[in-house]
Amino acid sequence: MDLYDELPESKLLCDEEFSYLLEAVQQSGVCVVDFLTLTSKELARLVQRSINEVFRFQQLLTHEYNEKYLDMCENSSISPDDGPKYFTTADVAIDELLSGGIFTHGITEIFGESSTGKSQLLMQLALSVQLSEAEGGLAGKCVYITTEGDLPTQRLESMLSSRPAYEKLGISQSNIFTVNCNDLINQEHIINVQLPILLERSRGAIKLVIVDSISHHLRVELQNKSFRESQENKNYLDKMAEKLQILAHDYSLAVVVANQVGDKPLVNSPVAHKAQVTDYDYQLGWLVGWRNSTILYRQMYSMLGGNPNNDEILSDDEDYMLIEKMMENINNRGYEFSTQREGSVRPENMTFERPPSGFINRQKKKRKFDYHVPNLGLTWSNHVSTRILLQKSFKASTMIQRGEAHLYRGDDSASLWLVKRIMKIVYSTFVKPGQIAYQITKRGIETA
Template identity: 50%
Template sequence: MDLYDQLPNSKLTYLAEYSSILESAKEHGVTVVDLITLKPTELTKFLPRSINEIAEFQKVLKSEYQHHVFELSRPQSVSREERILFFTSGDEKIDEVLNGGIRTHGITEIFGGSSTGKTQLLMQLSLSVQAPVAYGGLNGKCVFITTEGNLPTNRLDEMITYRRQIPGFEAVSQKNIFTVSCNDLANQEHILLVQLPILMERNPEIKLIIVDSISHHLRVELESKNFRDSQENRHYVDRMAQNLLKIAAKNSLAVVVANQVGDKPLPEGSLCNGVGLTSAFDYDYQLGWTVGWRDSSVFYRQTKQGLSFDNCNADKNRPDSSSETILSDDEDYNLVAATALARKRHLDNGQSSRKTTSLQPKSNSREPTSSSLKQFAAFYGRKRQVETKIPNLGLSWANHLSTRIMLKKSYKASPLIKKGAFDLNEVLESSLFWQPHRSLTVVFSEHAKKREIGYIISPNGIQSVEAIKQLGEKT
């Protein structure tokens, strides 16, 4: 009988008059849901008690459920301090993607690889929260906890200089940022459990807690040699997250953490013949959706693990039966590769012509057109790479997040390559073919849809490409 699980404080569990029916229900596998939803005449078929006894017990059970659900859990008015608030990220367009900015009473995670700008964004938030409410801030202070070294104050000063030129940000200062450095996991635990609550009591104007990064010491010091270790690690992460959520709710503030990424290699080979088949309910299948992978990467990995749509019995001679067709063409790489090869041929033809016909180039050494490069790319091109990067701490940690933001740095073909407006005689280095591209993606959120926006790292901080374009149009 699952009454204790459903209603731990139920008086029915220790009253002698109901002990017989409870024991009988336990013996025959009758649940609380059965007792609430089924009629007494239906229950008598598999519960050997009288219909009157069952009806009486049902009446008392439903009355107690009604008391717990409707009376003890009545909606209560929320005070001003308990309301969920938002403050700006420091960029108007990024705020639109986040549906208002960074929210209080929850944990926002920012994850990404090296040099994606995680710390830059965190420092920007530590200044944005200081702005008055009328300008999108919370008129509050910030606690900045670092686990990978000291806070880069010189860079923060540079950002402050630019921010003070924005209306409403004239008063931002490092004096409003409490900085704490953790050297190991024990120190980090003591700060989060002991020092931080005391600091909050003494400084109620703190509205933002930043941890950069939350997983640095955990991934180094927590051992996972067996199943018991992994279970203990999961419970440790749960307790840490619950503590942060408790502080956020009690003090009406936002918790924003950076998270490092690990690598989940692509499985080798496909598991056919019904061995090791995965399903849509498995963690490996759902992982890609919770970390922001492209749809093509998610489906491709599942074909390699033998998911049902891998179609092991398909005709291997048919192109559409290969799992490679799931991946789209990497147009940027293909264009750059075609351009590099065209330039090599151009130089080789030029050297050959100098040997044979002095300085006159061959007639076929003309600069290739954009269409010819695309034709080359279509024939010799490659597919887009399968994503493997995942944030640390796993699903146990992700379950406690209100928002997960991914920062990503990639390389795109330069505009000259895409337009075909390049001069093979002038392009000397292949690195000039590429252009860095950074993107911010809302992977999941309680208050925002999954969206993506491009950004750059400027002296001012993190700025969206759309905001820069909009500013350029106005000026």
């Protein structure tokens, strides 16, 4: 029996009362797990001993295990796990969008192009997590891991000074542990070794771990030059994400990471094909927060045989209804699209409708479709519980819109543009997708 391996300090090992039973157990190949899971009757049959003897042994063994387990619980520095909690982002409307705020026990990803405000939001969270539970925080400390230089302490200081109440509530930079990792090996060491030690020593005081950004070193150092390399990289990414998830769960904390974006160009295939709903490419748009018009555009593009010079399909928002209608036609009625290329292979039963003549040229507008996707692909996405997209676009200032440009007397053309910022919940375990406009102020990320 494997009792000595499982419970070397067990008194049962040298209890004479059970010496015959232990011998019988040894011969029958029954193990400790069997004693903890099977009934006395079943065990008695297996070891060919009396049911009373087996029952008594089983009781004592279970008692020893319970004692050992309870001891372990008492010695643990972590309080029993009571499920995910959330803390405020310091903005009421964003909290509402997120169904309360940022959740513990999982990974939240904030992705977007450069200067959309990812770091601003992360710094804001490093402060708001320190608020007491009554104030919407978790009364917790924060670990801030940077990959692109040091933590901007001056900006943090300015956020703090623009929120005078924070000082009275004891919110301070001293509750933020910061470390910079300058390459991937360093990042790996911090996540796998230093962070777990710090979390264990903090005895549950750390409630937020930030990585800004998770993909900075990975996208440079994990190049996929061959299939084998790509598999190894996937494995590496899986392990790193799993490690973060385990830490989030074991220490009841939130992991929030920034992620940068890469491009997903249109597939330029001369062969028309219709993606199946189960295809990754078909689902990609929803996984990365593209607008519906872009998703439809991409589907139509492949159905017409990808051609970058093909102006016959548009993707502007204004054309959303039109594209949708055309998709409906293709799916429901459909008839031959006369410009089918010679020699191209078309799946059976697939037909295309040509857009109404003259329509396209009349409607031709500046193309505006999404092609950015968060770095690290599906392998990483599978581990993210909440994905938040930050977007920034420009539109003409009200002065320009009103046709009053001639009244402008300044010399800075930047002031003729308005910055429009949108925060979008792409997907989340805790809340439905949604979006809200925000701005960056000296206090951080705020909604109007």
